[in-house]
Amino acid sequence: MSLHIQTPLLTSLPLGLAAGATVLLKLDAMQPPGSFKIRGIGYACEEHARNGKQRFISSSGGNAGIAVAYAARQLGLPAVVVVPQTTTQRARDLIAMEGAEVIVHGATWQEANGMALSLVGETDAFIHPFDDPLLWTGHATIIDEVVAAGEQPDAVVLSVGGGGLLCGVHEGLRRNGLGHVPVIAVETEGAASFAQSVKAGRRIELDAIRSVATSLGAKQVSEQAFKLAQTADIRPVTVTDRAAITACKRFLDDHRVLVEPACGASLAPVYDRASALDGFRKILVVVCGGVGVTLEQLEHYLAAS
Template sequence: MTLHIPTPCIESHALGQASGRRVWLKLENLQPPGSFKIRGIGAACEEHARRGKRRFVSSSGGNAGIAVAYAGRRLGIPVTVVVPETTTERARALIRAEQAELIVHGKAWHEANALAQSLLGENDAFLHPFDDPLLWQGHASLVDEVAQAGIRPDVVVLSVGGGGLYAGVVEGLRRNGWNDVPVIAVETLGADAFAQSLAQGYRVELAAITSIATSLAAKQVCAQAFALAQQHATRSATVSDLAAVSACGRFLDDHRMLVEPACGASLALGYGHADALGDAENVLIIVCGGVTATVDQLRQWRQELSEEA
């Protein structure tokens, strides 16, 4: 038994029409906690449980913490999650609903992470939200499912925050013999540490996160993600917060599913930035999900961002 579920990979007629390509959607938003995070985090939690750990401690901007809390509840192991002040009230409520202890600390994730690390005892396991080989191995399973479905994309589009999903997808491509399938890593402006790192040739640390896509709010990508980008064909793309939020709205209308702006960043490439897809005909978009935004919040963001624009 695994804590994640196999998710559908469907063809999107709406995104196909918008982009002029065949677009496949790997629907990780359908995972029980609402995002792809449970693949890697679930695998890591199960491994730590086998090793006899008695508490899970995590730091998170939202979705990783929800996944750890869900895993802990399923495994019968107590969970403590530390989130920064930027984490939405909805994300906080969802973590508490999974019966986890929630601590709010710091203005950004790195401050919450430092506190979480300081709480660790001898019998505790730390669940990093993106920088852990156990996570990458778990996330790679979503590529296994795409391969098993008989779909071979020309390119994979995914959102990047700390780089955990990217590292897992590249691992999945490799183990399925798809080393030649490039990845387009998408970020919102103001949370674009990966794009800046690829442009500069070293891991850039952002001075601050100014994007509303708080699930992408790692000030620096993990070393593994940057190293893989030197080995695997990887292109970077950035979109505005307004483009990401607008894509969430169109996706809700087209597919009747709500995702947050961090996921909308990738969808935005299909809806309005198709030139970034190059000459790819078969496009796989990882719908990474995210449950920290509501319809009302998306509507409010869109209005405010439209007024600013």
């Protein structure tokens, strides 16, 4: 069975008018655990369960951990999720609500990840939040569904944290004969490890994450994401926190869906008609979701930005 659902694909009039193009929305905010993460993580968990693993261990800033906990509950297996101190209380509560054990460790995801790896035993499966070919294969189903619906965008806009979604979407484009389609890879300025790596010509590691979009808070993107930037048409774009937060607010007003700033990052250049989108007639935006924010928090972010 599949642990993710086929999500709606909508044409957005408000975003289309803002961008001056046809804008398609792949609404993965509608996934049961609240984000696209369940596609790849669900696929990986099912594979490990079939191979006899008896517990899942993961590290996460929020959404990946929620997806692991959801998958574990669906498969009847225990899970342990190690989160950094920056993970919101809401995200911690949602992971625990799914029945997983939550351990808070370290100031960054890297520190939490080190702790998670130290817990892995012989019968455990470690579920990486973004750097695993199994995840990319699962995430690629986003494009499978778009193509099955008869749509072929001439650009894809998505948010980049560690690069798992980017790797998966590119795999999906390639296996559907659309490997030439440009991907607009968006980050907030305080979490732009991908853009800075592309600019430097090498994978760089940020000294800190300085963004409210904590779900984008990987200080270094995966090696595979960086390699794609060398071989495929991947175009990094950065936006301010305020632009990402404002996009969340506008999207809530326009489509009645609350997403977190990490998702707002990919909506921002569309709302703001960024030059990176010039010339494209049909733009697919992956609305990756995220449940680590409430309306109250969003309003607080807006007031503080």
